[in-house]
Amino acid sequence: MxxxxxxxxxxxxxxxxxxxxxxxxxxxxxxxxxxxxxxxxxxxxxxxxxxxxxxxxxxxxxxxxxxxxxxxxxxxxxxxxxxxxxxxxxxxxxxxxxxxxxxxxxxxxxxxxxxxxxxxxxxxxxxxxxxxxxxxxxxxxxxxxxxxxxxxxxxxxxxxxxxxxxxxxxxxxxPREASAHSLRLVSAAPDAWTRGARTLDAWPARGDLAGDRAFTRRAAGAWSAATGDRRAARGTARLLYAGRLDGTPLAVMRSGGLLARYTPGRLDVAAAGTDPSAPIALGGGRYLLAPWDTGPETLTGRPLAVSGGVTAPARARTGCGRGPLFHLGSRTFGDLGGPRATALAYRLPEDRPDGTGRPARLGPRGRGIWDRLACAAADPAKPVSEATASGFWSGELPYGGTSAEWVCTRLTYAAGGTGAQAALLGGEVRPTGACDPGRPVSGTWWRAPSGRWYYLAAAGHGRVPHAAGLRRSTSWNGLLVGTGTPQAPVTLTAR
Known part of the structure; x- marks a missing residue:
């Protein structure tokens, strides 16, 4: 001093x-x-x-x-x-x-x-x-x-x-601090978010172990000892949560663009993203909310209990455990396998999707789409901060097929960058490759109930798909339906 x-x-x-x-x-x-x-x-x-x-x-x-x-x-x-x-x-x-x-x-x-x-x-x-x-x-x-x-x-x-x-x-x-080796944990004052910008740096440390210096030192030491791109930057990290979850001590820390979850004997590190309000997954279906978010609702519109900034368990209703979880303000958040909840959105085919705009709260149809799509879109290795599914065709599949919808899903990755993948949601979820959210077009080989193979393709509003590499093709209910050698490569365009 x-x-x-x-x-x-x-x-x-x-x-x-x-x-x-x-x-x-x-x-x-x-x-x-x-x-x-x-x-x-x-x-x-x-x-x-x-x-x-x-x-x-x-x-x-x-x-x-x-x-x-x-x-x-x-x-x-x-x-x-x-x-x-x-x-x-x-x-x-x-x-x-x-x-x-x-x-x-x-x-x-x-x-x-x-x-x-x-x-x-x-x-x-x-x-x-x-x-x-x-x-x-x-x-x-x-x-x-x-x-x-x-x-x-x-x-x-x-x-x-x-x-x-x-x-x-x-x-x-x-700030309260706890030092460990070359990494030092700090936390914002409980009311810091009321006196300045609502950023990730304004999140205070919460949980019943936030004041336990011995535990937080061990957590900081574990992260300091990590190697490669999992290691925190030298200096300080933000302590966001330290508490017992189902009897197991848990610490959540952030350093720059990385988020670390520490439990005795284990350290998980992933991209934190830049969304200041996205809830942080603690495990067991519980999420740590931003200090300014206090009124989450279940998907049916009922209040979701919160204690100390932590929600009551909220789990997706899908077989893989991924999907929509709860509403928070004007957005719906879901689990796509990352360390933070993902803001999920859906646009109808008639909305003329252009791939822009912020997600809005999911309605019943959007929740149904994401209940099916989430298991195919989830990839814990690439955390997603926002995901918008834009429908660009819906109807009955030909030759006795079921009702289906074709969607192009734009993903914003927490580590930076974006991607977009198409999927045909019929009797099953069939991924159909990359797509352009602003001008979607996608195609896939599909087997009809009769056992015969057909090539199906669809494009966004005002555009018509064209496929090279088929023996013949026709238009049916807004779809391009073609025949040829099953699984043979097809060059697809839209005009």
């Missing part, structure tokens, strides 16, 4: 030595280890660091000789040196010490700051670069100061590389 509050001028070695000397000086005669005693000592450290006496540079040799082999990254102090002293103190109190805003205000008033809220707001607006490294500066790496005073442990522990990493990534609002 003293190191970062000190003015940024001069060499790092001198600033670090002076910081240790300040803390050493405040320790003399200090025996009170209560919260009030620590607060009084913090005030003394801040006063000396804000206005360091020149006498601190005299006889600095013992502290210079006790410096660690490696010094903290200068990137942060370079940014802090440009700030007014009281703004610098507010930054350190909030982002290093993790104090809530009201305690920062009280501390600044104790230091004689006349406009504490202005300093706090200025500190919260500061953006700092990521550190180049995360070397640790623990007691075992720092040599003791050979001086008549005794260097307290706090003076050493505060200068850790993990601290610097936390300073860079921690948001304002008094």
């Amino acid at each position: 003293a190191y970062f509050v000190l003015p940024g001028r001069g060499k790092r070695v001198h600033r670090l030595a002076i910081a240790r000397r300040i803390v050493d000086g405040t320790a003399r005669g200090t025996r009170d280890r209560s919260a009030a005693g620590r607060a009084r000592r913090r005030t003394r450290v801040l006063r000396r660091a804000l206005r360091p006496s020149r006498r601190l540079q005299i006889g600095l040799g013992p502290w210079l000789r006790a410096l660690p082999a490696q010094l903290p990254d200068p990137a942060l102090t370079t940014v802090l040196s440009r700030l007014a002293p009281h703004v610098r103190a507010a930054y350190v109190l909030g982002r290093i010490e993790g104090l809530p805003r009201y305690e920062i205000r009280d501390q600044l008033i104790e230091l004689g700051v006349r406009a504490p809220w202005s300093a706090i707001r200025a500190a919260e607006a500061v953006q700092v670069p990521a550190p180049r490294g995360a070397d640790r500066f623990g007691p075992e790496t720092l040599r003791p100061v050979r001086n008549r005073s005794v260097l307290p442990l706090a003076a050493v522990v505060v200068l850790t590389g993990g601290l610097v990493a936390a300073v860079v990534a921690t948001g304002g609002g008094g």
Whole structure:
């Protein structure tokens, strides 16, 4: 704390030595280890660091000789040196010490700051670069100061590389933190979403284990130890949930575009997506809602119970366990196998689908379509944030076939990018390849109840399918119906 509050001028070695000397000086005669005693000592450290006496540079040799082999990254102090002293103190109190805003205000008033809220707001607006490294500066790496005073442990522990990493990534609002190796968990204040943008960073940590530091450290340690593209970025991760689910401890964390679910002995990592409101799957049909979403409804329109931001079990009514789950606001969310619920939508053939627009709440027909389509569209390896099924043909299949509908489903992937797949929903769900949601056309070989094979094709509104590679073809009920060698390749176009 003293190191970062000190003015940024001069060499790092001198600033670090002076910081240790300040803390050493405040320790003399200090025996009170209560919260009030620590607060009084913090005030003394801040006063000396804000206005360091020149006498601190005299006889600095013992502290210079006790410096660690490696010094903290200068990137942060370079940014802090440009700030007014009281703004610098507010930054350190909030982002290093993790104090809530009201305690920062009280501390600044104790230091004689006349406009504490202005300093706090200025500190919260500061953006700092990521550190180049995360070397640790623990007691075992720092040599003791050979001086008549005794260097307290706090003076050493505060200068850790993990601290610097936390300073860079921690948001304002008094976050709670739990460190583990090179990864540090932080969480937004419970009311952060009411005071700013409704983003994923505004989700507070919920669950009955959110305050269990031992458990959250283990969760952070497991993610920090992950390898390859499953590993969290260095610095911090957001704790979104820590609680017991059916008796099993569960932690949900987010780092950048990754979402991690930790249970003892297991860590699952997947793309988090960018939707700020999509519920997070906890398991057992329960979902963690965004803090601003409080009124989910079942598919029949009845309220779905919520406790602590977690829904009562909601499960799809399909054989594969995927499909629509509940309504939330103007949207319907479903399970397509990813770590977060997918916003599902459906457009009728007469709606002239163009592949644009946001999903709207599913009606009875849309729910029926997704009850059948979800099992074919679900792919847990590629989480989907939004999925819109656009019907472009419906009717009776020829030669004694059942009623059917052809749909083109546009998928927005949580990791970025989109895709679209067509499917013919008849007696069975038959995937029929890629499609263009704006100008859909698709075809497939189909076996009639008589046992004969036919090639069927359909196109979107105002377009007619044409197939090359068939012996002959005709139009029937809006379909192209052709004959030829079963399963032979066919070149399909639409005009």
